[in-house]
Amino acid sequence: MIPQTLGALAGFLALVAPGIVFELRRERRRGRHQETAFREASRVALGSLVFTLVSVLLMTAVQAAGARLFVSPVGWLTRGEAYAREHLTLIVVSVAVELAVACALATGFEAFLARRRGEAATVQQRSAWAQALRTDRPIGSRAWAHAQLENGTSFYGYVRSYTPSGPLADRELVLEGAALTCENDAGTKVIGEDWRRVVIPGSKIAYLRVTYLDAVTGEPLTPPPG
Structure with missing residues (x-):
């Protein structure tokens, strides 16, 4: 079902946000696993539902203690649109607080699970190409690749551009420069004066060496430590 109004879209995003926060933090420690879109969406929806319900229960407990800080669910259900028009600001504040509490619960619960499992390290979601050609490249340098x-x-040649991630068969590497060189059984030849760039499919590369x-x-140049 696709939300038809801006309010419905905002409500939908607020509902699924806690589950998304939990999954994004979990992937930082464990990495992304190949799975069906249905399974991933189901896990996000279930996590969002749990964190949202706990958040609503906490806010209800605050209301029951006598603090009239949030919208009244009973009043909203019984009076409908009339109540919403009269307490629009309170509804917006309540939804914002509920979303913040639910996301905080998702963050805290993920940190608790990670501590129990010993998953303190962060898994970098980047390929070796991106690490070597961008992250490790010193400031003020260019990557020279073989x-x-x-x-x-x-x-x-100098690295002009590249596909940073995805299946190796779909990646491409572009080399350029006046010193662009080709080496094969016929010998070594500088082709940079005649050819501006060479596009190399990732699936054809046996290995890639990089210096800066x-x-x-x-x-x-020497790459920074770490």
Whole structure:
């Protein structure tokens, strides 16, 4: 079912937000697993429902203690739109507080589970390509790569662009530069003066070596530790 109004869309997002928060934090520690969209959506929906219900119960307990800080569910159900029009600001505040409490519960529960399982480390959701070509690249440098293809041909050049993630068969690497070089059984030849760039399918690369050169002088640089 697709929400038809802005209010319905906001309500839907508020309902599923706690489950999404829980899943995103869990994936940071355990990594993403391949599963069906139905199973993932069901887990998000169930988590959101649990955290939302607990949040509503806590707010109801506050109301029962005598603090009239939030909307009255009974009044809203009995009077309907008339109550909503009269207490619009209170409804907005109540929904915002409920969402904040539910997301806080999701964050706290995920941290509790991670502590019990010893999952203190954060799993980086990035490929080795992104790590080597972007994250580890020193400031003020360019990545110089050697792409060894499966047929024995090698290309050397500055990294122009690349596909950072996804199946290797769908990735591409683009090398460029005046010193762009091709090496094969016929010998080694600088092709940068005749060809601006070379596009290499990721599925054809046997291995990829990377170093970092100063963007101005072309001198090798040392990547930062860690």
